[in-house]
Each structure stands twice: as C-alpha cells, then as structure tokens.
Amino acid sequence: MKAQGTVHKYGSNVDTDVIIPARYLNTAVHSELAAHCMEDIDADFIKKVKDGDIMVADKNFGCGSSREHAPIAIKASGISCVIAASFARIFYRNAINIGLPILECEEAASDIKNGDELSVDFDSGLITNITTGKSYQAEPFPPFIQNIIAKGGLLNSLKDRM
Amino acid sequence: MAMTMTQKILAAHAGLSEVKAGQLIEAKLDMVLANDVTAPVAINEFEKSGADKIFSTTQISLVMDHFTPNKDIKAAEHCKKVREFAGKYSIKNYFDVGDMGVEHALLPEKGLVGPGDCIIGADSHTCTYGALGAFSTGVGSTDMAAGMATGTAWFKVPSAIKVTLTGKKAKWISGKDVVLHLIGIIGVDGALYRSLEFTGDGLADLTMDDRLCIANMAIEAGAKNGIFPVDETTLAYVTDRFEREIKVYEADTDAEYDEEIVIDMSTLRPTVAFPHLPENTRTIDECGEVKIDQVVIGSCTNGRIEDLRVAADIMKGKTVAPGIRCLVIPATQKIYLEAMKEGLLEIFINSGAAVSTPTCGPCLGGHMGILAKGERAVATTNRNFVGRMGHPESEVYLASPAVAAASALTGVITDPENV
Ligand code: SF4
Numbered sequence: 001m002k003a004q005g006t007v008h009k010y011g012s013n014v015d016t017d018v019i020i021p022a023r024y025l026n027t028a029v030h031s032e033l034a035a036h037c038m039e040d041i042d043a044d045f046i047k048k049v050k051d052g053d054i055m056v057a058d059k060n061f062g063c064g065s066s067r068e069h070a071p072i073a074i075k076a077s078g079i080s081c082v083i084a085a086s087f088a089r090i091f092y093r094n095a096i097n098i099g100l101p102i103l104e105c106e107e108a109a110s111d112i113k114n115g116d117e118l119s120v121d122f123d124s125g126l127i128t129n130i131t132t133g134k135s136y137q138a139e140p141f142p143p144f145i146q147n148i149i150a151k152g153g154l155l156n157s158l159k160d161r162m
Numbered sequence: 163m164a165m166t167m168t169q170k171i172l173a174a175h176a177g178l179s180e181v182k183a184g185q186l187i188e189a190k191l192d193m194v195l196a197n198d199v200t201a202p203v204a205i206n207e208f209e210k211s212g213a214d215k216i217f218s219t220t221q222i223s224l225v226m227d228h229f230t231p232n233k234d235i236k237a238a239e240h241c242k243k244v245r246e247f248a249g250k251y252s253i254k255n256y257f258d259v260g261d262m263g264v265e266h267a268l269l270p271e272k273g274l275v276g277p278g279d280c281i282i283g284a285d286s287h288t289c290t291y292g293a294l295g296a297f298s299t300g301v302g303s304t305d306m307a308a309g310m311a312t313g314t315a316w317f318k319v320p321s322a323i324k325v326t327l328t329g330k331k332a333k334w335i336s337g338k339d340v341v342l343h344l345i346g347i348i349g350v351d352g353a354l355y356r357s358l359e360f361t362g363d364g365l366a367d368l369t370m371d372d373r374l375c376i377a378n379m380a381i382e383a384g385a386k387n388g389i390f391p392v393d394e395t396t397l398a399y400v401t402d403r404f405e406r407e408i409k410v411y412e413a414d415t416d417a418e419y420d421e422e423i424v425i426d427m428s429t430l431r432p433t434v435a436f437p438h439l440p441e442n443t444r445t446i447d448e449c450g451e452v453k454i455d456q457v458v459i460g461s462c463t464n465g466r467i468e469d470l471r472v473a474a475d476i477m478k479g480k481t482v483a484p485g486i487r488c489l490v491i492p493a494t495q496k497i498y499l500e501a502m503k504e505g506l507l508e509i510f511i512n513s514g515a516a517v518s519t520p521t522c523g524p525c526l527g528g529h530m531g532i533l534a535k536g537e538r539a540v541a542t543t544n545r546n547f548v549g550r551m552g553h554p555e556s557e558v559y560l561a562s563p564a565v566a567a568a569s570a571l572t573g574v575i576t577d578p579e580n581v
Contacts, residue, residue, distance in 0.1 A: 068302055089355045089386065090302065092318070097304040142186050145316065154308050155211035162213040162311045 001122040001150055003080035003101065004130075005052040008045065009114035010038075014057050015064035016091065020073040033069055034076035051078040054120065056112045058084065062091025071095040081120050083127060083138070085109040096145060099153035103127065105138035122146060164414035166322040167389055168357040171297040171411050175280040183321035191221070192296075192406065193275050194309040195283030197265055198226040198237065201244045204284055207307035216251045217313030223255040223274055224248055225265040228522045230258070233529035263494025263520045266290035266378060266462035270370075271494055276400045277392045278409025282306070282315050287462055287544065289380045293373035294400060295392035295410065300381065320386045322357040323348070324419040327364030329428035334578040336472070337372030338464055338542065338562035341379040342433040343425060346443030353385035356420060359413060360390045364427050370399045371468040378463045379544050382440040432577060434540075435560035438548045446565065446577040454559070456539040457488040457570040458551075460518075461525045464542035464563050465493030467500050473567035474506040476578055482514035483573035489531045491518045515570065527551045533558075540569045 017040075024036045038045040055074065061084035062070060071094050074082065081101040095102045101122055108127045112118065117130040125140030141149070151157040163180050165173065173181040175189035194217075196204050201224050216222060224244050229237035241258065248256035255274060262268065266287050269275045279296035281288065284306035291298035301315065309315050325344060345352070358380050360373075368376070373390050380388025390396070392410045400408060431445035459465070459473050470492060482488045490510045492498040498520060501507050507517050524531030525543040533539055533552030538559065541551065546558035561569070564578040571581050 068304065089384075093305065094302055096316070097302065097308075139184070144188050145186050148316075154304050155207060155213075155311075158308055158312050159212065162211065162215065 001101070001146065002120065003052060003054065004119040005054045005080055006050065007054050007056050007112055007114055007116045007118055008042070008049065009112065010041070010055070010057040012058040013060045013063055014041070016062055016067050016070040017064055019062065019070040020067070025067065025069055030072055030076035033073040037073040037077045046077060049078050052080045053078060054118050055079050055082045056084070056109060057082070058109055059086050061087050062095070063088035068094045068098060071098050071100040075100040083108055083112070083120070096148055097154040099149050099151070099156070101149050103138040105136050108136035108138065111136070122149070164416040164418065166357060166359055166417045166419070167391065167411055167413040168297050168322060168359065168387060169319055170413070171278060171280060172317060172319055174411070181319045183319055185319045186316060187319060188314055188316045189280050191282060191309055191313050191315055192279040193221050193223060193269070193281045194306065194313070195223045195225070195265060195269065195281070195285065195288060196306050197228050197285055198230060198240050198244060199228045200284035200303060200306065202240045203303040204306035204310065205243060205247050207303055208310055211307065211311070213311040216253070216310050219252045220254050221313065222253050222310055223269060224253060225257045225268055226259065226262050227264050227520070228526065229528050230262065230521055231519065261495060263497070264462045264465060264522055267465055267493035267497070270294060270374060271496055273400065273403035273405050276404035276406060276408060277396060278411055282309050286381045287378050289385065289387050290374055290378040290462060292377040292380065292387050292389035293370065295390060295396055297387055297389065299387045320355060320357045321420050322359045323353050324422040325358055325360050326362035326422060326424045327360060327368070327427055328362050328424065329364055329426045330367045331427045331430065334432060334564045335427065335430050336562045336564065337368060337375035339430050339433045340372070340425065340427060341376040342435050342440070342443050342560065343430055344423065345379065345383050345435070345440050346433070347423060348383050350382060350439055350441045351384040353380070353383040355384070355386055358383065358385045358388040359419070360388065365390065365393060367427065369468060370395055371466045374466065375463050379440070382544055432562060432565050434565060434575060435546055437546050437557040437559065440544070440546060440560060446575070449575045452538065452559065452575040454486065454540050454569060454573060454575065455537040456531060456533060457486060457566050458491070458524050458531055458539055458541040458543065459563050459566050460489070460491030460493060461522065461543040462493065463544040465491055465497065467497050469542065469563040470497065470501045470506050471504070473563045474509040476564060476567040476581060477513045477515070477571065478509050480513055480571050480581070482570050486570055486573050487531070488515035488570040489518060489524065490515050491523060492520055494520055524551050540566045540575060542566050
C-alpha cells in the first residue's frame with residue numbers, strides 16, 4: 001500500500017478534543033464528523049485538505065479521551081496517513097482498528113514541513129519527502145496489521161475468520 | 163533475549179519464543195469481558211460486521227454491574243440487549259441481578275481469570291487481574307467485538323517499570339495507600355503505554371485483596387497493565403477456584419526495565435488523593451480539616467471482604483457523624499453474604515450506615531449516592547475526576563477503607579488512628 005499527498009503539519013499533544021470536539025459527538029455519521037475535524041486548531045483544515053493528503057505531527061498525537069470518533073474524522077476528511085513522533089496508546093489502537101494508516105517516525109516528524117509533498121510506502125515503512133528529496137525509514141507494520149488497514153479496519157479484516 | 167513477565171505471557175499467547183518492546187503481535191485470548199455499558203456497543207459492532215458465531219461459550223464474561231439493578235429505562239434496555247445476546251449465543255458467564263457483582267471483583271472470585279491468562283475487557287480497570295499473574299488490559303468496543311468473534315487481539319508489546327516493594331505496612335495501611343503513593347510519585351501518565359511489574363520482599367505482606375486493589379489502579383498511572391508474580395498467596399487463592407490450567411510465568415532475572423521505583427512500605431502513612439486527579443496525593447498528616455458530606459465504601463478497588471472487615475473494625479459500636487451519609491456496597495453477592503455471616507453488616511447498620519446490594523452505583527456517578535453541587539465525598543473508589551460522582555462542582559477524595567470509615571465517624575477526613 002502506498003500514499004502520496006501534501007502535508008498538514010501540527011505540534012505535540014494534539015488531543016482527541018481538538019481532533020473532534022465533544023460538542024459534535026452526538027453524531028456517528030462519518031462525513032459530519034469530518035466536517036469539524038481539527039476546527040479548533042486549524043479552522044480551514046477541512047477546506048484545504050484534499051483526498052490523499054498526509055497529516056504530520058510531533059509527540060503524543062491523539063491523547064485524551066478514548067473516542068473512536070477521532071481517527072474516524074481524520075480518515076473521513078480524506079487524510080491517507082498520519083505520521084507522528086509518537087501516538088497516545090488508545091488512539092494508536094483505535095486508528096488501526098478503524099483502518100487509518102499511521103506511522104511513528106521521530107526524524108520525519110521533526111524535519112517535514114507544512115505543505116511538503118510526501119510519498120509513503122506502508123510495506124517497507126519508507127517515507128520520501130518529494131519536495132526536499134530526503135527519505136526516512138519508519139518501522140513497517142507486520143503483515144497482519146497491514147492487512148487490517150488494507151481491509152479498512154479490524155472487523156472487516158476478520159470477516160473470513162468469522 | 164531477556165523478557166519481562168508481561169512479555170513472556172504475550173509471547174506464549176502469540177506462539178512466539180520471544181517478543182521485544184514495541185513489537186506488534188496477535189495473541190490468543192483466555193477471557194473477553196464487557197459490562198452493561200460497553201457490551202451493547204460491542205454487540206452492535208459484532209452484528210454490523212456480519213459475525214454469527216462467538217469463539218467460546220465459556221470465555222466471554224458479560225457482567226451487568228454499572229447501572230444495575232436497572233436505574234432507568236435506558237439501563238433496562240441495555241441489559242435486555244445483552245441478556246438476549248447471551249441467550250442467543252449460549253454465553254455461560256452472563257451475570258445479572260441476583261448473581262452479579264462488580265466485574266473486577268467478580269471474575270477473580272469466580273475463578274474465571276487466573277495466572278498466565280491473556281485477557282481483554284471493554285473496561286479500563288480490566289488491569290485488575292494482573293494481581294493474579296495475568297496479562298490483562300482495557301480496550302475499546304471494536305476490539306471487544308473482534309475478541310468475541312475470534313478469541314484474538316493485537317497488541318504492541320509494552321516495556322516496563324519495575325516497582326520494588328519492601329518492608330511491612332503499619333497498622334491501617336493497605337494496598338490502597340501503596341498504590342496512591344505510587345501514583346503520587348509517577349503521576350497519572352507516569353506509566354503511559356508501559357507495564358508496572360511489582361516485585362520485592364514486601365509482596366509477602368500484601369494479601370490478594372491488597373494486590374487486586376493495587377493492580378486495579380495501574381490504569382490511573384496510565385499503565386497498559388500492572389502485574390504481580392505468582393507466589394504462595396496467589397496459589398492459595400486460585401487453587402480450587404480457577405477453572406483453567408494454572409500457568410506460572412516469571413520475569414527473566416536480566417529483563418530490562420525503563421526505570422525502577424522502590425517503595426519502603428513501612429514508611430507509608432494513610433494517603434488521600436485530593437480532587438481532581440488520583441496523582442494529587444497527600445498523607446493524612448497533610449490533609450488539614452476537610453469537611454465531608456458522604457462516604458462510599460465499595461467498588462472494584464475496595465469493596466472486598468477485607469475492606470469491609472477493616473471498616474467494621476473501626477465503626478463497631480460507634481455512630482456515623484450527624485449529617486453524613488455513609489454507604490457500604492459489598493462488591494459481590496458472595497462478599498455480601500460473608501459480611502452478613504461475620505456480623506459486619508449489622509455493625510454498619512447499627513452505626514447508621516446504609517448497606518446496598520452490589521453495584522458500581524456512585525463510583526461513576528451512576529446512581530445510589532450522587533453528590534449535589536458543592537458536596538464532598540471520601541470514597542474508596544479509584545477516580546476523582548471532575549463530576550465523577552455527581553455535580554461538576556462536587557469533590558471526591560480517594561482513600562482506603564480505614565480512612566473512609568474513620569472519616570464517616572467524624573465528618574472530616576480523619577486518621578483511623580484517631581477514632
Ligand atoms: S466500580 Fe467503578 S471503576 Fe470499578 S468497574 Fe464499576 S464503575 Fe468502573
């Protein structure tokens with residue numbers, strides 16, 4: 001699996017309240033969640049984001065409440081992948097379980113700038129910054145996790161076993 | 163490669179000879195748990211996915227404990243949904259009013275979890291079973307649904323903090339004081355993503371009820387799990403109770419830990435966590451005069467028989483201070499019955515306390531003891547977040563059963579030594 005797109009860059013400790021504010025949790029409709037994604041720290045995000053774009057952030061991305069709505073909102077906004085220096089534990093689980101590709105890479109997270117063009121290869125964990133020509137190696141996911149993401153989430157990936 | 167105790171259990175359940183911190187694995191589960199709040203969500207996910215069978219009729223536990231006996235129509239509908247699901251799939255370990263208890267007190271007591279197990283539960287305090295030498299952690303609804311269908315879950319192998327306990331506790335000091343002290347040191351995110359592995363000669367001075375209380379609050383330090391080695395105390399508890407084969411795993415002597423924390427239990431004082439975080443701890447000597455309105459003795463943290471014995475010991479022949487509501491909630495039916503036979507319930511009732519059938523009730527601000535604006539409670543529960551037991555402007559002070567009982571008698575936070 002590969003992704004290519006423009007970077008939307010954020011700092012450390014982006015919490016799930018910022019990703020999708022609690023006042024919008026009364027809906028489970030993915031497109032409605034996406035419409036408010038990131039609005040408290042980046043009001044124009046949803047207008048700027050194009051299908052396939054990539055989110056890059058610093059440490060502890062997705063901290064705070066355990067809401068599965070947060071990765072759902074990011075995925076539904078068109079983001080193809082989130083790269084961060086580190087993720088909060090429950091966000092990390094939830095992202096994989098709902099089929100949002102994520103990669104941990106400290107060097108990439110600190111180097112890459114807003115607006116850079118990236119390509120990401122999930123099989124190898126290779127991140128290439130097309131704008132600067134620099135590349136980074138993230139730890140790739142083992143095949144069974146890649147399979148969860150490729151199938152669009154944990155429950156879909158298990159269909160043949162249920 | 164040397165492994166921690168948690169890593170050994172995970173490796174065995176993933177069918178691997180070794181694992182290292184950060185590695186992603188898929189592991190077989192021995193028990194999958196949910197309650198009346200989380201099971202309905204997981205059942206929805208399960209049904210949406212098109213699943214039509216469960217992995218085991220004996221290794222799924224569904225415990226109706228949070229809002230039961232049903233507090234309102236919504237709670238009744240939730241329990242009904244879970245009851246019907248349990249019936250449809252012949253799930254043996256479905257517990258409802260009459261035989262239920264607070265889940266994390268009930269499962270160890272019934273022998274449904276034990277040494278060497280790998281367990282997930284759609285409840286954050288699922289980490290309690292680490293007291294028995296199991297790997298046990300809380301997950302979300304999608305994980306729970308998948309766990310019920312396949313009997314597996316994926317995990318990122320955690321690194322660990324070693325917590326070495328030494329010395330003997332003084333009178334009135336319990337597992338609750340040990341764990342509150344620990345959280346006070348490392349903070350509510352001090353063990354984020356990691357295991358807390360307990361060790362040291364101090365373990366000999368910790369009963370199973372102490373250990374269950376300590377492991378229960380591992381999540382309050384952000385830990386993925388907390389775990390105790392299997393020793394004579396564990397074996398005495400699980401023998402004739404645990405229904406699967408007992409498997410004992412030990413950390414390698416050269417296992418690597420991110421850090422080590424040493425706690426000399428002989429130096430501990432009764433400890434209280436002030437609002438609104440479990441890390442805001444003070445010893446009883448630093449509390450000052452805190453007037454209270456309610457006392458709650460119960461929950462998956464401290465609703466066990468030893469907790470009730472300690473409280474009764476302090477309250478025997480005395481009366482609850484005027485204006486104070488004191489609620490005692492045995493965590494399971496068995497504990498309730500034992501407390502009755504031992505005469506503890508009589509002591510509580512004679513002292514002016516109310517005794518309730520098992521329920522989570524006030525612990526999560528559900529029912530049975532909600533606080534009004536500006537009110538304060540001393541509770542033996544595990545969380546004192548804003549609004550946890552009622553109004554957003556109410557306050558919860560977390561303490562041991564001894565401190566809670568002593569405070570009920572005086573109406574202010576009180577050292578059990580002084581009543
Ligand atoms: S007693 Fe409290 S912490 Fe324990 S399971 Fe019930 S609500 Fe959760």
